Amino acid sequence: MTTRHDWTTTPISADIVRGALDLERTGRGTLPHRLPAGARRQIPDDQLAMAASQPSGVRLAFRTRATAVELDVVATKRVYPGAPPRPDGVYELLVDGRPTARASAPDGDTLTVDLASMTSRTRPGPVETLRFTGLPDEDKDVEIWLPHDETTLLVALRTDAPLRSPAPSGRPVWLHHGSSISHGSNATTPTGTWPALAAGLGGADLINLGFSGSALLDPFTARAMRDTPADLISVKIGINLVNADLMRLRAFGPAVHGFLDTLREGHPTAPLLVVSPICCPIHETTPGPCAPDRSAMGEGRLRFVAMGDPAETAAGKLTLTVIREQLARIVAERAADDPHLHYLDGLDLYGASDHAELPLPDDLHPDPAAHRRIAERFARHAFGHDGPFTPKHR
Known part of the structure; x- marks a missing residue:
């Protein structure tokens, strides 16, 4: 020994x-x-x-x-x-x-x-x-x-x-930003988070800026991403804005534009993929805020509930349905002048049928099996044939 x-x-x-x-x-x-x-x-x-x-x-x-x-x-x-x-x-x-x-x-x-x-x-x-x-x-x-x-x-x-130090891998650097789901909540190992799994499937070196509760279009996060060398970039936007009840519809669009503008200052032609929220039934049509379910905690379980009222969307409160519609529109408008900008509907990663099969254990975060499913679908879309992260688009 x-x-x-x-x-x-x-x-x-x-x-x-x-x-x-x-x-x-x-x-x-x-x-x-x-x-x-x-x-x-x-x-x-x-x-x-x-x-x-x-x-x-x-x-x-x-x-x-x-x-x-x-x-x-x-x-x-x-x-x-x-x-x-x-x-x-x-x-x-x-x-x-x-x-x-x-x-x-x-x-x-x-x-x-x-x-x-x-x-x-x-x-x-x-x-x-x-x-x-x-x-x-x-x-x-x-x-x-x-x-x-x-x-x-x-x-x-x-x-x-x-x-x-290891020799350079030759793999592209993938810079990703998202919420607790990207951070890895409910994954059981660090290589079992969906971004880590997707990076492995796609042959990329991951920099994961998934922040639990904090994918909030913060300008300092955008500037950090702007200044970080990367070949591939993705941002997953939506769930934290709803469950924090952070902003209204009037502020959301300009905030998304500002975030993307900042990214483009440092990465003018890198493939940039905007991803909308995965299925989360408690917030599909019900605004935030989100809070722990006290009755479940009394039973030793952690679950979350939506505290908003669906009628409040008329006053500009955000839901996941509203955010998906807005992100699709914003990316489509910007893509006319930015051919390297792409959109991925989060429901294509994990939709209602996936929730029926692999429900969110705490009503907010996917379990390890769902992390793998999200990773496989993301890798197939982004790194697969003619995907936005393939060499053709770099």
């Missing part, structure tokens, strides 16, 4: 981190962020700050002969009083692209969130060491995908042989 003095410690740096837009150095370690520091200074609420620090799609990537890898982390465990306990986040190790091992950090910092008052408190916790052993004794590409829904402070990386 390898002794500790044989181990090589490698600094956590951008050379070996993929999928993060910023690495924050703290007194305890390195915290990957999916929004840059300038954008984070403009975040108006704790929900987005937390979501952007959760490393969905973020992975360590390196080439090595090492047969053993140790990663020291401080994971943030979220507790919602009255709701079912959350499972530990999963760290997935891939060797030459193949899933090889999994691990979890059972302890760490604890973030307790009161859903009624939306207040929170944090209790510091210990560093945990994840160990992956028995890897093949040969040169290989290794990836460690961090938990998609658990903030992870990276403290130290050790291997029993030196490592180096």
Whole structure:
């Protein structure tokens, strides 16, 4: 067995981190962020700050002969009083692209969130060491995908042989922005979120800017995407605008135009795919806001309910049906001058018949099987024959 003095410690740096837009150095370690520091200074609420620090799609990537890898982390465990306990986040190790091992950090910092008052408190916790052993004794590409829904402070990386940065993959970089569904809610592993699955099917390197509760057409998110090198871009718009009851119809159209205008400032000809919401019956014709179902929480289950009134759409409140109609119209109008702009109806990814077969467990988020179905359909549409992400359109 390898002794500790044989181990090589490698600094956590951008050379070996993929999928993060910023690495924050703290007194305890390195915290990957999916929004840059300038954008984070403009975040108006704790929900987005937390979501952007959760490393969905973020992975360590390196080439090595090492047969053993140790990663020291401080994971943030979220507790919602009255709701079912959350499972530990999963760290997935891939060797030459193949899933090889999994691990979890059972302890760490604890973030307790009161859903009624939306207040929170944090209790510091210990560093945990994840160990992956028995890897093949040969040169290989290794990836460690961090938990998609658990903030992870990276403290130290050790291997029993030196490592180096991987060679460029040659794959196109796909930059995606969306809601908690894109973030990976209800997926059980970081490579099981629909964007990660679709990236694998499409042969793309993913940067996932799916933010739970926070796909809200924020200008700082658009600017972050504008300034991020990418070959392929997609934005999934709608569900958070409804369940946050954020804006009315009058503001929605100009906000979409402004977001797309900003993206085009940095990526004038990249394929840009606008995706409307998947089927979500509670909000198809009923506006937000959305709230946890208190009666379900009393039974130890987490479900969501729509609090709006369908009659309020006459006053400009948004529903998913309204948003799909508006997005289709906006993209069609802009596409006359932008041949690289495309539209995908979210109901083609997950529609009413899919909901009947694979219902949303909490009435808002897909389960792992539905994540895979969405990924397969997205990959077929975007990366398949003559799709907007095929070489013909790049």
